[in-house]
Amino acid sequence: KAGVTQTPRYLIKTRGQQVTLSCSPISGHRSVSWYQQTPGQGLQFLFEYFSETQRNKGNFPGRFSGRQFSNSRSEMNVSTLELGDSALYLCASARREIRDGYTFGSGTRLTVV
C-alpha cells in the first residue's frame, strides 16, 4: 500500500518568507502529526490533527500552524521564516487506535537562507 507522501522533498526559502508543506497520509489513517528534526534539538513534536481538529500541540511559536482537510491530507505553514527554521519536517500518520505505531514520510528538507 502507498506510504505517507510529503511534498516537496526539498525547499529553499529566504528569511521572512512563508512556506507551506503538504502531507498525504496512508489511506484510512485519520491522524496526522508533524515533527521538526534539527541536529541540535533532535526530533520535536509540532502538532497532531485528527478529523480536521488539532488534538495536540507542541511547544513551538505561533508562526507554525497546520490544518487537516476532510480527506485527511494535512498542510503545515511556517510564516516569517527564520534561519533556525531550517530543518527536516516529518509527517506521520496513524489509525485512531495506533496499535501498530506511526508511519512516517520521508520528510521535507527546508533550508532558509
Next chain:
Amino acid sequence: DAKTTQPPSMDCAEGRAANLPCNHSTISGNEYVYWYRQIHSQGPQYIIHGLKNNETNEMASLIITEDRKSSTLILPHATLRDTAVYYCIVRVSGTASKLTFGTGTRLQVTL
C-alpha cells in the same frame, strides 16, 4: 510520557545479534514501550512495541523486564542495512498522541 535512557552508540558485527538496551524506570502501568529507528535522512520507521510480555515480529524481538523498568530490542542477525539511530519511547497506547523522541542509540553494524 515516561523518560527513557539509552546508550549513545553501539557497534555490532554483521550477522551477530544486536542487543539495544533502554531504561524506563518511571514507566506507568498503562504505558507501552515502542521502538523506532531512523536511517540517515529518512523518516523514523516503526519496529515493535509491547506492554509487559515479550514480543517478536519479522524485524526484531522486544524483551521487557518483569518490573517493566527496562527493555532490550534484539535484532537477531544484524546487517549493514540495520545501521541507524534507534529510539526507545514509552507512551500510552490507544489514542493518537505525540511521540517524545530522546537522543536514541546510534547502532553501527560493521563487516
